[in-house]
Amino acid sequence: MTVAEKTIGCVKAATDILGDKWTPQLLRFFANEESLRFCQLQDLVGGINPRTLSARLTHLETAGIIEKTTNESSTRCDYRLTKKGTALLPIIRDMERWSSHYETV
Amino acid sequence: MTVAEKTIGCVKAATDILGDKWTPQLLRFFANEESLRFCQLQDLVGGINPRTLSARLTHLETAGIIEKTTNESSTRCDYRLTKKGTALLPIIRDMERWSSHYETV
DNA sequence: CCGAATCCAAAGCGATACTG
């Protein structure tokens, strides 16, 4: 495996997450709220359908970016960022900075 | 437009670029070589078909991330990063760092 | 050498309805 190929694989791990539609937005909401539930995310994002939201959360949980806490005494469950997920926030902010600086929106 | 929606749009501008397959790799090669031709990129990436490579280059050029220089005296043309494109490299490197730190590859 | 044109398979995503 060449250095270039190894580099490629590393980029891919991040873009696999950040390249998905809705995912950067979802992570931003966790930055503010710390703990969120399914329907809260649904309301915050506005327009995402449950099928897609479920897929995103599963993906993020599998990747170790968020963790799910099911409350025994109710049907509620909370999602919150892991350390790995929190470490992703500065990158998202840099992407925003880059966009707002160069993009003429 | 809410603050959240504006934020979303800003992230989108960056993920529209970095979320595309092959694109982060392509940009990394420009970081090393400064100026590259179509067939060079084809060889470096290895496995990308001309249709897709062409689409990526067009997208990047339209977004102002690379610029194309057609040499009059031949059929060759060079692609190189703009300042906007160069400003994207640190973000890609951060993504690599994040991946290699948290990912158990 | 640098692509554009065509064709096709696979994946992504939304709308809606339904379940524990």
Add this chain to the structure above:
DNA sequence: CAGTATCGCTTTGGATTCGG
């Protein structure tokens, strides 16, 4: 509340061929 099931459209990207 927290999802899953089904369906079908739209987009993406690969294979291949051809032209300037």
